[in-house]
Amino acid sequence: MTKIAVSSGDPAGIGPDICIKAFDQISKDCLPIFFGNIELFKERAELLRIKINIEEYTGDNKKQCSSDSLKLVNQTLNEKVIPGEPSLHSANYILNNFKQSVKRTLDGEFDAIVTCPINKQLINDSGIAFTGHTEELAQLSNTQQVVMMLVNEKIKVALASTHLPIKEVPSFLNEELLKEIILITNESLKKNWGIADPLIKVLGLNPHAGDGGHIGKEEQEFITPAINNLKNKGLNITGPLSADTAFVEKNSEKADVFIAMFHDQGLPVIKALGFGETVNITLGLPFIRTSVDHGTAYDISGTGAADESSLLAAIEVAKTMSKKRNNA
Numbered sequence: 565m566t567k568i569a570v571s572s573g574d575p576a577g578i579g580p581d582i583c584i585k586a587f588d589q590i591s592k593d594c595l596p597i598f599f600g601n602i603e604l605f606k607e608r609a610e611l612l613r614i615k616i617n618i619e620e621y622t623g624d625n626k627k628q629c630s631s632d633s634l635k636l637v638n639q640t641l642n643e644k645v646i647p648g649e650p651s652l653h654s655a656n657y658i659l660n661n662f663k664q665s666v667k668r669t670l671d672g673e674f675d676a677i678v679t680c681p682i683n684k685q686l687i688n689d690s691g692i693a694f695t696g697h698t699e700e701l702a703q704l705s706n707t708q709q710v711v712m713m714l715v716n717e718k719i720k721v722a723l724a725s726t727h728l729p730i731k732e733v734p735s736f737l738n739e740e741l742l743k744e745i746i747l748i749t750n751e752s753l754k755k756n757w758g759i760a761d762p763l764i765k766v767l768g769l770n771p772h773a774g775d776g777g778h779i780g781k782e783e784q785e786f787i788t789p790a791i792n793n794l795k796n797k798g799l800n801i802t803g804p805l806s807a808d809t810a811f812v813e814k815n816s817e818k819a820d821v822f823i824a825m826f827h828d829q830g831l832p833v834i835k836a837l838g839f840g841e842t843v844n845i846t847l848g849l850p851f852i853r854t855s856v857d858h859g860t861a862y863d864i865s866g867t868g869a870a871d872e873s874s875l876l877a878a879i880e881v882a883k884t885m886s887k888k889r890n891n892a
Contacts, residue, residue: 565595566675566883569665570875572600573680575645575654577860578870580608582680584616586872586879587634594883597621597674599637599661604645611647611866623673637664647866650683655690658682662697666704669851675890676852676882680875681860684727696727701846701853709741711748711847713821714831714857715881716838719811720821721830722749722847733826734769739786739793742766746794746801746823752847753820756885762820765810766791766803769825773804787825840871843878845885852885854878 573579583598584605590596598605602620609616617633639661643653662679669677679697687694694700702710713722724745725733746764753762767773768787770780777784787804794801803810803823810822811833824830834842835857842857856874864870 565593566886567595567597567673568879568882568886569669569674569677570596570598570879571662571665571677571679572598572605573661573682574650574658574686574860575601575604575641576647576650576865577681577683577862578865579680579682579860580605581612581865581868581870582856582872582875584609584612584614584634585870586875587616589872589876590879591883594879595635596678596879597623597635597637599665600639601641601645601657602636602638604641605634605636608647608866612868639664648862648864650686650860650862652686652690655687655692658687659692659694662700663704666701670705675886676854678875678878678882679853679855681856681858683860697853697855698726698846701849705849705851707849709744709748709848711745711752713749713752713845713847714834714842715845716834716842716877718837719819719834720753721834722821722823723827723830724823724825726827728826730826734780734782737769737782737786737825739790742786742790742823743794746790746799748848749821749823750799756852756888757820758888759820761800763818764799764801764821764823765805765819766801766823767807767810767825767829768804771806771808773806840873841877842874843881845881852882852889854882854885 572583605618619633620638621635641657665677698712711722712726725736753759769782774780774783783804791803807829844855846853856878
């Protein structure tokens with residue numbers, strides 16, 4: 565049975581809601597262990613009018629591996645949580661849930677980790693520097709380079725840069741970094757999806773992919789050289805492509821993955837094609853990590869309106885990737 569650590573995210577958001585709503589729908593060959601506060605989960609279940617057994621997970625006996633109740637690694641909360649009302653006092657609780665789930669996955673207790681939505685601004689406003697899950701995962705696991713990729717049944721999009729101001733993207737990117745990101749993505753598609761020769765389409769940074777250098781020279785300076793270098797090494801890769809038309813494809817030329825140069829170049833497309841069904845995956849880690857594709861949605865927390873589909877998809881993808889990795 566695949567054991568997955570699920571970090572429940574911001575307690576005032578919909579993280580606890582979707583964990584509770586998703587629990588009975590998770591396939592029985594997968595055992596999710598949630599990280600959060602027991603009393604909070606019980607209060608939220610009552611608010612949602614969902615009858616569910618919730619018990620503390622200690623991991624020290626076989627009964628704990630049954631799926632008849634929601635198992636929770638209990639974390640202390642410093643104050644009462646009101647759904648929809650985020651608090652700076654929750655920042656340490658959010659990060660403790662996340663960091664404990666990562667540590668115990670690194671220690672081999674779990675096969676994968678799934679993360680629920682957090683509010684990065686809240687954590688930073690509390691005085692804790694925090695760029696995002698992806699960057700923190702790299703630091704916690706001592707991983708030099710990771711890649712953020714979102715997937716759904718229609719397309720896959722990997723990012724050359726993640727949570728950066730647009731003005732910093734050109735100076736952040738370079739040929740060696742881009743090659744490393746593409747190689748990590750290529751290897752993951754082979755190992756975790758069983759694609760023997762992935763077709764990789766790389767987007768340009770500028771409008772019309774620089775238009776021959778008339779609208780920016782980054783394509784000529786490092787994007788095209790990176791593509792040509794990897795093409796010479798046998799990768800099935802093309803680009804740089806103009807981002808405004810790259811996603812319009814014929815069946816014969818469908819990409820296995822698009823490499824976008826920055827966050828809002830590729831993610832609006834994939835989320836428009838499958839919001840709520842899209843999964844965020846961190847490639848390059850020594851373990852599997854997936855996440856939901858949405859935010860904390862404070863306005864519907866505790867109302868029952870939260871859609872658990874993305875969490876279910878994230879757990880299913882984590883389970884599938886884990887099984888393929890273990891059978892490789």
